[in-house]
Amino acid sequence: MSIYQEEYKRKLVTADEAVKVVKSGDWVAYSHFALTPRSLDEALARRKDELFNVKIRSVSSIHPVKVATEDPNQEHFIYNSGFFSGIDRKLQDQGLAYHIPGLYAESPVNIRNGQSDTPVVAMLVTTPMDENGFFNFSVSCSYARALCEMAQTVIIEVNENVPRCLGGDQECVHISEVDYIVEGNNEPLVEIPTIPATEVDKKIASLIVEEIEDGACLQLGIGGMPNTVGQMLAESDLKDLGVHSEMLCGAFVDLYEAGKITGAKKNIDRFKMVFTFALGNKKLYDFIHNNPACAIYPVDYTNSVEVISRNDKQISINNAIEIDLFGQICSESVGTRQISGTGGQFDFTFGAVRSRGGKAFICMSSTKKIKENTMSRIVPTITPGGIITLPRTVVQYVVTEFGKVNLKGKSTWQRAELLISIAHPDYRDELIKEAEKMKIWTRTNKRLSLVG
Structure with missing residues (x-):
């Protein structure tokens, strides 16, 4: 067993164990678009009665967001999105989603300079670890690296069925920078149907x-x-x-x-x-x-x-x-x-x-x-x-x-x-x-x- 595999084994926990690091008042950052975390989101939603005023930020979720749907009175969670998907719009109509305006290009610098609310916990979906100890951010790079640098706790939700996207730059995070690893939902990425042309x-x-x-x-x-x-x-x-x-x-x-x-x-x-x-x-x-x-x-x-x-x-x-x-x-x-x-x-x-x-x-x-x-x-x-x-x-x-x-x-x-x-x-x-x-x-x- 390699040194990285040993470290992986030490950091591997269940989703319910991983989300115990979240405290009332924390900002939690999810990975975005097709990689919205599912196992971690569901586990965090299950903690709703223990937590208050936890703020979640994501972008254009393709999956239903449990922290929002399981807390219709927003007594425990406030869900925010930097770009609304159809799911986000429906949540907004119910008063359960709020928009974060901004230029997409500025997202990393805003996170690194503290102009966005600095996440206490980052929850990111990635590929499995490679032989060199790296997890690839797959199809959602954007500002994932900045989140890893600024968050106090980094939790990786591994999905064996997401593609590995070659860099480029800043497309990976090393196991030495990760606090917890969750072997999460392995469903293939949600497919976005092609809209027929009019x-x-x-x-x-x-x-x-x-x-x-x-x-x-x-x-x-x-x-x-x-x-x-x-x-x-x-x-x-x-x-x-x-x-x-x-x-x-x-x-x-x-x-x-x-x-x-x-x-x-x-x-x-x-x-x-x-x-x-x-x-x-x-x-x-x-x-x-x-x-x-x-x-x-x-x-x-x-x-x-x-x-x-x-x-x-x-x-x-x-x-x-x-x-x-x-x-x-x-x-x-x-x-x-x-x-x-x-x-x-x-x-x-x-x-x-x-x-x-x-x-x-x-x-x-x-x-x-x-x-x-x-x-x-x-x-x-x-x-x-x-x-x-x-x-x-x-x-x-x-x-x-x-x-x-x-x-x-x-x-x-x-x-x-x-x-x-x-x-x-x-x-x-x-x-x-x-x-x-x-x-x-x-x-x-x-x-x-x-x-x-």
Whole structure:
């Protein structure tokens, strides 16, 4: 038995034993996205009658969070999330989840500098220990290393069925830095189903694809439209595409297998598909496992504006909920109801525009349905209570199924005209009237060309 195996045996405990270190008033940090701890979360929830005012922080949980659901009166636990998933939204609607606003890129420095509440206990899902005593953070690197450095107690929940993601940087923690090891839930990672593309998605995707050149470096998110972009790129004549993205999704695998992704033209991390977390299906997770074509990094590297801008032709593609005639983007809330978070949208929009030949796209259908009502996503002003994810000063391309416009360097009246030109025709007359009231419409604006 090696020295590391002996240490492993000494630190191996049950989940119920491990969570005994949590005290009333503590901050507890969970690993995030597909790696939300399950065994430790369930064990901590079982201690609810012994604990008070324990604060938990996570990001976009894919599993039901027991510390929240088992304590509906919040007498014992307060659950917080840095980016809401569907599960987090449901908890919010019950008054059981709170959002932690922030730029994704700043997460590690906030933890290390104490600007976030320093976790007393970190509970992280990892791969099994390797022969050198290291546990790999798998598909959720982000700021896991920072948590290990700052937490007083580090608990590892081992899952034998998660992929090992090669670095990169800061993708592992050594057993000497770990306090307790739990052999937890070994279920395969939850798969996120591919959202079928709508005709609107396909139209928007086609408008974006025609802006992408050979050697471009891609950032894609999850959803029907980004997957459609990936499919169209796979069927195109483009070559030598690269990847520098916060998220690795299934579309990248399809592009790689089609021979479109080589990374040969990247200025940094050449030949590597760079990411900080992955979320998708089994095909994606199998592709990532021990694959030297992929490199996982902490989020203060992947989402650094300076790093993003170092690759030429960086392409950033993100979604939005609504945009107003000033060009302000709301991508994370409907009124005061939190839907997601800022995430890396600001980081990649800001970074891509600074890349030589780079382009940042904000995409959305021209309308949305709320119950039985159809509404324009291009509005005079952001819905009251809505969160501004991107200020008007950083927005570049905006794309709907009716076209794409570039707002960079444009005055208020030019922005209003451009945005109304890609609004649904049914709403253009009313938007013009509102623009006139807002004093952002001139006699030279193209009124007739925008109507009908």
